[in-house]
Amino acid sequence: MQKKQTATIYDVASRVGVSLATVSRVVNGNSNVRESTKRKVLDAIEELGYHPNAVARGLASKKTTTIGVVMPDVTDMYYSELARGIDDVANMYHYDVLLTNTDEDPVRETMAVNNLASKQVDGIIFMGNELDREVLNTIAAVDAPVVLAGSLDEEGILPSVNIDYVAAVKEATELLIRNKHDRVALVTGPMVHAINKHHRLVGYQAGLEAANIAFDDSLLFATHQDYSAGLQVAEKIFAAQATAAVVYDDEVALGIMNYMRDHGKSVPEDFEIITSNDTKFAIVTRPELSSIGQPKYDIGAVAMRMLTKLMNNEVVDDMQVQLPHTFEKRGTTINPQP
Structure with missing residues (x-):
């Protein structure tokens, strides 16, 4: 049995009888396409089962609609709750998430940032306590915005979301x-x-x-x-x-x-x-x-929203966001209220 070939942008353009540029404009949401043509292109995409490749789209739009997340431990409950907030907001803005685990090893963190940059991600969210000079230098060299979530750099230069x-x-x-x-x-x-x-x-x-x-x-x-x-x-x-x-x-x-x-x-x-x-x-x-x-989900969600603004060159009024914390009274303290 012959393997079914994946539909390409060329197949869509040939089916409708339009240029590759027209198909690309429809895929990327460009409004400069006649409604009748747009409908034909969308119908052809559905019929052929064409799935636009994010990296291929990025060659033209300079975006891959992908962000990278650097985590010290994917099994740690604290970081996993932050990641949930990141993922939900990323999905809301139609970004895919590439997750990397570093075991809070500076060498692996440096490699993770470099690997994500090589994949042309549009932005990176960094989680973890370890931000040594080599990691900071690597982040500074990345041609994409980086936001810290639940993390702080010593100089307080990088955009971040934390509590006080x-x-x-x-x-x-x-x-x-x-x-x-x-x-x-x-x-x-x-x-x-x-x-x-x-x-x-x-x-x-x-x-x-x-x-x-x-x-x-x-x-x-x-x-x-x-x-x-x-x-x-x-x-x-x-x-x-x-x-x-x-x-x-x-x-x-x-x-x-x-x-x-x-x-x-x-x-x-x-x-x-x-x-x-x-x-x-x-x-x-x-x-x-x-x-x-700590509002862990919110830390992740706000960090992702900040990243979307930076990736779109929007104005960010506060680059060092501090969310309110609370105190949860439970059984390991006596009369913990002020």
Whole structure:
């Protein structure tokens, strides 16, 4: 049996008896085509089963209607919720999404950005805490707009959508101090990341300062972003005699909570925890984790909408968007209301 050939733009033009340019104008939504001709072309496209190739269209329009998304971990609930917001808005504006996973490895992040650029994507959304100089230089060399979602660059130059991490961590720290804790630990990712060094740490220190408590670097812990890392850092928190913690990741917070309970600490009576991402991990455990509430879907959706404007050379009034955060009162804090 002979394999059925895929219909091409040449087949459509031949069927209708028009030029390739006319078919191209109809496919790309150009209004400079007579309605009767447009209808014949659309009928031929349907009859022949012609599917315009996005890359081929891009050769003429300079657009591929494709955007790239760089994610540190496609299985991480925080980033997957951001990605859902991105994908829904991309679909609304008729963009396809190319998703890349980097395991938050700077080398893979650089490769991912370069690979997406080689595919002539119209824009890129970058997620992840790691933005070292090589990654930033690669982004700067891309001939397409790049927007950060849930990420920050140290200079604050790249367009981004986030919450106010300084204010959120300050509020969480103050809440635990009001609950009679003077040894509150801060658990973050690596301090070389701008979001930790210049935002979470600054918020934590501001919360301590507001309560006239001196900063003690023995209560500052940097760790990787998974459950086992939470178990490991919990041993150090326990040894430091901290009685509460503000934690940057839900899986890490779960590891800390389970370690404390396994070693005779009651949560929240003996040890209070506030996590930061408010994913499903925060509500499937017992007790449920109190958390800073981030509008994760909205962060992704707003980042994608900003990208559509940049790709169309529209004016963007605010390139550093901060969405409001909340506080979710649950079982790992006592009387968490101000």
